[in-house]
Amino acid sequence: MNGDNLHHRSVPQTTTILKTTNTISINNFNLKKTAPNHDGKTSEWGGHRRWSLADASFLRWTAADAIWLFKYHPVPCFFGVALLFFMGVEYTLRMIPSSSPPYDIGFVATVYLHRLLVASPTLNTVLAGLNTVFVGMQTTYILGTWVIEGRPRATVATVFMFTCRGILGYSTQLPLPEEFLGSGADFPVGNVSFFLFYSGHVAGSVIASLDMRRMHRWELAFLFDTLNLLQVVRLLSMRGHYTIDLAIGVGAGILFDSLAGKYMNKVVAADVDDSCTTRPHLS
Structure with a gap:
């Protein structure tokens, strides 16, 4: 008996069929089945049926439905109001x-730090060097999961991410922000040109x-998230990225990690199918 089976047994079955009201209740979601009409219209479950305004869903909405929605689904409600x-x-x-020049709220929020870096080029160089060390930490970990641990998902995600970044960039x-503060110690090392959209620094960290x-390395993950946040502040302060570059970098990291996971699952499934297939031997 594995953990999944034990989990499923412990979950109460809430699926019931109420024949008297011709309503199917699945996990507290009611689906009303429309009975056949005498004018030849078929039910909602199949066939052809002429739609009328009386069938509109909103006509069945009540105040209780609105309260239930705000109570149990606050996140979609928040985004709806937003x-x-x-x-x-x-x-x-x-x-x-x-x-x-473009208006960037992140630049407005880091005006004081930007002035500090302008007044202290040495501090700007030190922070750039530390940021480059962090990029090296990301690269070492991601490649290590493949080369050392034999888990290529993070490497595949990074390859996907940087390829898409190159295409979009x-x-x-x-245009490079007018107040950009470059440094020879920054990554790419040597203060060379780079694509702004989106931030590979942030996406790689994510x-x-x-x-x-996934590997339950919670302390290390917290450390990387903290360093990533400091990296975001530093990139805004030295005008190395726009705020939108950094925000999309977070989304890109999540997206390409998910795509890499789907790709790896597909590869594993294909390998299983190949191993179960008996191929005829050629004489």
Whole structure:
């Protein structure tokens, strides 16, 4: 008896069929089955059926449904309210003139740190060097999961991520911020040019952190998340990335880790199928 089976046995079965009301209740979600009409219309479960306004779902909504929605699904409700708010912002906000530099809220939040780095080039170089060390830590861990531990998922995710970053970064080339503070100790080492969208620094950190969590290396994952947050602040302060680059970097790390997982599962399934297939020997 494995853990999965034990878990499933312990979960109460809540699926019931209420024949008297012609309603199927599945895990507290009621699905009402429409009975056949005498005018030739078939049920909702199949066949052809003419739709009318009386069939609209919202006509069956009640105040109790609204309370239940806000109580048990607060996250979608929050995003729904946020959608309405930002629709208002989008239609009333004046666009930035083409002659002006982009407006970035992350730059506004780090004005003091930016001035500090401008006044102290040595501090900027030290922080750039430390950030490069952190990038080396990411690279070492991700390659180590493949070369040492034989788990290539994080490496595959990183390859996917940087390839897509190159395509997007080349497709739409964003201007370097006017207040950019470069350093020869930064990565890419030598203060060479780089793609702004999206941040490979952040995405690589997220990929490594997700792998650590899968392996229950909680302390190491917390360390990487903390260093990643400091990296975000530093990149904003030296104007090395726009805020949107960093935010999408987080999403890219999660996305490509998931895609790499699906790819690896597909490869494993294919290997199992090959091992179970008897191939005829050629004489």
